[in-house]
Amino acid sequence: MSGMAAPATPASGRRPGVVRGWIDLYLTMFRIAILNNIQYRVANYFYMIGMLAEPVIYLVVWSTIAREHGGEVGGFTPGAFAAYYIVWTLVRQMNIIFTPYGWEGRIRQGELSAMLLQPIFPIHFDIALLAGWKVVVIIMWLPIAAVLTLLFPPELSVTPIDVLVFAIAIWGAYLVRTMIYWILGMAAFWTTRTGPLFELVITAELLFSGRLVPLSLMPQWAQTVADLLPFKWTFGYPIEALIGHLPPAELFGGLAFQLLWIVIGAIGVRLVWSVAIRRFASVGN
C-alpha cells in the first residue's frame, strides 16, 4: 500500500524534502477549506447556532439545580458552569471531524475511488480540510462567545500555562476524535446500516466524555469507565485544562494521554484500513 507515502515531489532535480511536501499539502488544503467555507457564512452560522442549543440547555439545567441548592452543586456554581459550557462550545467546534455517516456516501457511491488515485493516505485530506474549516469556525465563534459571556457571566481565571496547554489540547482532541470516528466510519466497508453502531458510540461519548456534564458530577463508576475510554480526552480534558486549575501532573499528563490515544488510533486506522480496503469496489467514478 503506497498510501502512507509523502505527497508527490518533482521527479527531477533536488527532492524538496518530505516535510516540505507535507506542509505544502496541508497549507493548500487549509486554503481550499477556508475559501470554501467563507462563502457559506449563513449555512455555517445555522450550523453553529444549532450546535449552541446543546450546551446552553445543559448550562441552564445545571445552573438551575445549582441555584436551587444554595448556589452550587458538586462544587460548581452557575458561573463555573457558564465557564465550562462556553469553553465547551469552542471545544465542540474543534471536535468536528469527518462524520462516520459521510463514509456511507464515500463507499456506497464510490467517492472513495478518486481519493485512492492520489498518492496520499485519505485521512490527510479529512484532517487538513476540516482543520482549515476550523479556522473559519473559530473566527465565527468569537462573537458567539462574546454574546454567551454577556448572557451567562462565567467565573474564569486562567494562567498563561492553562491557555498554552488548552491551545495544544484542542488540536489533540481533534486528532483523537478523528481517529475514533475514522475507524468507526470504516464499518461502512462491511455494511450499509452503520447508523446504530455510530449512535451507540456517540451515546457512549456523550455520557463518558464530559460533554453532557463535568465528569466530576457523574457517579464514581462512570468516572472509572471514562478513565478507560478515549472520549474524555476529547471533551472534558481540554475544557478543564483551561478552566479547571488542574495540577501540573494532570495538566501535562493529559497531553501525554492524548498522544497515546492518537497513536493507538492511528495504528487502529491502519489495521482496519488494510483489511477494509480489500472489500472496496466501485465502477466508473
Add this chain to the structure above:
Amino acid sequence: MAGASAPTPQARRRREPLRPLRLFWIYFRIGALNELQYRANLAVQVFQSLIALGTGLAVLGLVYSQTTTLGGWTHAELLAVMGVHILMSGPIGVLIQPNMERLMEDIRQGTLDFVLTKPEDAQTLISIREVRIWSTVDAIVGLSVLVFAVAQLQAGLGLVQALVFVAALLLGGLTIYCFWLIVTVGAFWVIRMDQIVELFTGLYQSGRWPVTIYPGWLRISLTYLVPIAFAVTVPAEALTSRLTPETLALAFGFAVVVFAFTRWWWRFGLKHYGGASA
C-alpha cells in the same frame, strides 16, 4: 350544452374540503410501500429510538440524582415532558422533516417544477409527498413514556384534561410544521440551507425541558421564534394540571396566525422561484 360540462379541477377542489387528507393518504401509501421494501430499517429505527430513550432517561436520572425538583417539576412530570418531546418527534420525523428537506433540494435543483405543474395546491403537495413510516416508532416510544409518566403522576388524568392535551398537541404540531416551512422557504433566497436541519434538531432538544426553566429571553425565543414551547411544554402542561385556559387560547391564536402567515410567506417565496427548466 357547454354550461353543463364537467366541473373544472378548481371547482372540484372547492367541493372537496378533505382533498388534502385524501392526497395525504395516497402519498402515505406510496411512502409506506416504498419503505416496506426495507424492513430491516425498522429494526434499525427501533434500536436508535431505544438508544435515544436510554440516553434521555440517563440524563434525567443524573439530574434527579442531584435534586428532587427542577424549576418546580418533579421527576414524573419531567418524564411526561420527555414523553411529549419524543412523541412530537414522531410526526416531525415521519412527515415534516423529510418533506422540508426534499423541498430545499427541489428548490436548489430546480425540480420544484414537477410540483408546480401538478393541478393541486402546491403547498399541500410539498408538505405530504415524503413519508418515512419507520419514524412512527418514535411516536410509539413517546406514547409509552407518556403513559408510564402519567401513571406515576399523583393527580392522574381526567377525560377533559386528555382532550385538552390532544388539542394542545395538534396545535403544537401545526405550529412546528409552520416554523419548518417558514424557514425552508428561505431556500428561495439562500442557496445552502441544508444546515437548517442541524439548527432545528439542536433547538428542538431544548424541548426536553420545560421552557419555564430557561431565562426570559430564551423562553420568549423558544415560544414565539422557535415554537418549542407550544409544541412540547404546553401539551405537557395540560397533562400536569398546569395549563391555564389563557395559555391554551394563546396556543390556538398563535397557531392560526402563524398558519396564515406561512401560507402567505410560501406564496411570496414562490414568486422568487426561477426554476431551471428541469
